[in-house]
Each structure stands twice: as structure tokens, then as C-alpha cells.
Amino acid sequence: MNETKPESRDLAAETDTDVIIEFRHVHKWFDDFHVLRDINMIVGRGEKVVVCGPSGSGKSTMIRCINRLEEQHEGDIIVDGIELTDDMRKIEEVRRGVGMVFQSFNLFPHLSVVENLTMAPVYVHGTPEDEAESRALELLERVKIPEQAWKFPGQLSGGQQQRVAIARALMLQPKVMLFDEPTSALDPEMISEVLDVMVELAEAGMTMIVVTHEMGFARKVADLMVFMDEGEIVEAAPPDIFFENPESDRTKLFLNQILTH
């Protein structure tokens, strides 16, 4: 594992401005359980990384480290030039540049759809309310649910809620979007409406890190496929190589399992 160290450093040094996220030898434990083992990863600006792997492999934990919902115990994580440490101001600065979409949507149920969207810009950036509201309506148009603007989250379908969540994450004009299994809690007929929005976002040049098992989506948008198992990155390759000719047996087994049926 040690020989990766100079390599990742060099990669970062050569293409400094094009790198937006970097993991260097990141380790994390949940109590005694070693959940992330020596994670090294670089995400280029505007690129899309799809992370897959069996449940419990640490993929969600890894992307949650990027906006410090989880903290690493060893190693460095650098997001757009800011190193993540205990410093709360730096954490908040990183969070302002990183949008996140969760598996369970996590919309604020006591607020209307528009209020869900305007909350962050109004209270984080001090944007005037009417300005934030018109931006919210624009984004709802973009995720194709302008007619739901004044409803409450509990009145929407899962697919609509997740699209609201995507619009909410876009309100702060993030440089990176993190998706933590965005379609896993959805009924099958709603998955595609969410994936369509994500594909559109990808085509518009957003930097995205997506934890998902939607392999059709991955083939379509990914610049890099990352396969994790038991806390390690087992394989990282462009999608054509990853799907057609994976190196590791563990990857082959996993792909076999999720692509049958």
C-alpha cells in the first residue's frame, strides 16, 4: 500500500487546479471496526465518480467524510483547496460548496417545498428572501416539479421528494454534488425521474460523486467507477474497462450478483 503514496501526491501536484477532492491515506473506525482502510482518491473538477460495492463496504461513510458528516481518524481530505480538520469555520466553508442528496431525502417536513429550498441561502448566505424564492422556483422548474412549490414534503411522492432534495442541494450553487444512494428508497417507477435529473445535471458539467447500484446510469455518466469492499477501494477504472474487463475477482463476483435478474 505504501507505493501508492508518492503516486497520489504526484498526481495532485501535476494537475493541482483541476483537482477538487483528494483523499490521502484516509482511515476510519466505528469503535473497533475498521470501516475505511487507506482510501486514496482524486476527483477532477467537472468529473463524475460512481462508487459501488456491497452494503457495509464503507462507500456511504467515505462520501460522508467529504462534508464532514463523518470524520476520518487518519489521513487527509482536501476539498477545493480546504483541508478538513476540526476547525468548524473550515467545515462550514466546505459544506457551503458541497451539496448532498440522501437516500431518505431528509426534507424538512414542517416547511413548504419553497421554504426547504430557501432555508440555506437565506440563513447561510444572507440572500434576500424574494431573491432566494425566485431562484427556488427556477430550480423547481429545472427538476420538473414547479407545480409542487407550495406543498409540504409529506404531500409529495418519493420521486418528487428526491427531486426537491436535489434542487435544495443546488440552491447554494455547489461545486460538488454528493449522492448517497439517491434511488434506493424509491419505488421502481420513480427511479427514472430522479436519474433523468441527475443525468441532466451531469451533462451540465457538475462534479458528482454518486453512491449507487444503478449500473445503467453509471455506464452513461461515470468518468471513473470505484468498487469498494470491506472498507477498501478494490478497483477503480473507467466504466468500459470496469464493466467489460474488471481485474479483481471480487469485482467480478459483485457485478455478477447485481447484474443477474
Added chain:
Amino acid sequence: MSRSHSVSSAVAVSAPRRPPPVRETGAIAWLRSNFFNNIHNTILTLLAAWALLVTIPGFISWAFTEAIWLTDDPKVCRTAAGACWAVIAEKHRVMLFGTFPFDEHWRGVLVIAIVIGMAIVSAFKRFWSYWLFVAWLGAMAVILVLQLGGVFGLKETGTFEWGGLPLTLIIFVGTVVGGLPMAVLLALGRRSNLPVIKSLCIGMIEITRGVPLITVLFMASLMFPLFLPEGITIDKVLRAQVGMILFFGAYAAEVVRGGLQAIPRGQYEAADAAGLTYWKKTTKIILPQALRIVIPALMNDIIRAFKNTTFVSIIGLFDVLGATATALEDPLWVLYAPEAYMFIFVLYFCFCFSMSKYSEHVENDLAKGRNF
């Protein structure tokens, strides 16, 4: 197990939509389903009807037909077979205002009117904002002026003269207005990551919850002055008020904490991921949801706080119940204590029942359109 032997089958049809079948309605159907739906319930219904038939006529003749409504002569009551409601008319000034100077009772009436008026205003959701809290603080200032006097040409009346319903309401409002913010802060503190704040809050809550209210009041009224340096005294009503606030705050804090715990982790994470600061996250995302969940339990504590005001009579303050007990020390009227206490019963019931009804209304109102 060949597939040709399968017995499973289903029939594909095209059935038109239609309304549900009509159910039996009307008074007789209602009676049958609510009172006579089986043999046990029929027996219970008949027993209850018999018990009512036996007791109600007696009560009506005592309370209404044979009762003396108005007289200033207790001897008239003595000859009557029914209740002597005249005791209320005779003693209502002392019952309602205690030892407050007789000519200044209009100030007490104003205090009662302000509290009830503010409570009614607070019941309308459109007035809910931080301004309502400010308005309550303003109302309390006016109430203090009315009760203390000494300014604007009002006769000075010390807190030792306070009593009756105004005192009950002042202590109650003070307890809730002071206790709710304290409860929220204690609940947040108990969940804090900072060990010092956390243990202070836990200690505060557990110690206060671990002793009876009477002990807290005795501490506030008898022991606390011993610790003060000589020459400094703190007003007795104020000390009782602080004791009541602490007691209410500690209980309500646990209720609020229950609400905080019911908020899913995802809400905190979504707020964090959006870059909201701790206070924005708490006041805009977490507390509005947590408090909504605990409204019924919190209302329960508030109603209990209203009834707990009666404890202050133990440390020598004359709340409306204590004042009534004093009024009944008059040997001419002492026989009619049940009637006087009945009046107090109705008074407390009116206050508590309207609070309970109000909380029910708020719950239904908040549940509209937001199914979570």
C-alpha cells in the same frame, strides 16, 4: 411439481367503480351500537342509568330547587334543605383577592382581564411570533405595576398583600413564561457535546425532579434566606416564583428532550450538509418539529403548573384556594365550605379544561396537510 399441476388462479375482470354500501344510521342504530351492542354492555348501560336516576334528582334538589341563592344572613341558610350559594356572593371578594386592600380590588380585576385577554390572543395562530412573547413580557410589566402600585398615583401594595386569583395567575404565567425557555435550554444542554454544560444540565434536572415541589418551595422560602448575606432579602413571592419556575422547567425539559430525540438523524445531517450553524439548525429545523411533537405532553405540564400554584399557600401565600380557606374561617359561614369549594372547583375546571381543549385544537391545526 410440474407447472401444469398448478391450482393457483385469478380472474381478470373490468369492474366499474361505485360508492361503498350504505351502513345503518339513525338514533336507534346509534344507541344499539354504542350502548346495547352485547349483553355485557347492555347490563352496564342499565346499571349506569339506574345510578344516575338515584343520584341526579337528589343533587338537583340540593343544588338548585332547595338552594338559597342570595342572602346576607347565614341563619336563612341554616333553615334551608339545599345548598347555600349565598356564601360565594358574601365572600367572593376575599376568595378572589385575598388580603389585597379592598378599595384596590379593581386592579386585581384588571390583572385577571389582562391574563385572560392575552391567553385568548395567544390562542390564534396568526399572532404566533416572537412579538407575542414580547407582548407577554409587556403584559407582565403592566401586571406588576398594577399589583405593586406606588407609581402613577396608585397606592403602594407590597407583595405580602397579594392574594387570590391575581396571585394564582401571576405565579402561573410567570412559571410558564420563565419555565419554557429554561426547559428548552436545559433539554438542549442535556444533549450537548460539551461535558461541563451537559453535566450541569443533567444535575439541575435530576436534582429538581428528585424532590417534591413542596420541598423546593420550602427551600426557596425558608432555607435560601439563610445563605444570603445579612441585610439582603429577596421577596417571598419572587422566591416562590423562582422555585415554581425551576420545578416546571426541570419537568418540561424532559418533555422537550423527548421531542428532540424523536427527530430523525437525517434532519440534523441535512441541516449540517446545508451549512447551517448550530443555532440556525436548532431554531429553524429541530425545535419547530420537536415542540410540535410534544405539545400534548407540554400542555399536560402547563395544566399541572396551574394546579401546582395551590402549593404556595403552604409557605404562607394566599392563592385563590388559600384565600378561600381564609375566607371560610368566618364562624358564621364556615358550615358552607363545600359550596365555596365547589365554586373553586368550577373555577379551576374552567381554566384547565379550556387549556386542554385549546391544546387539542392546536394539535389538529398543526397536523393539517403535514403528515409526519
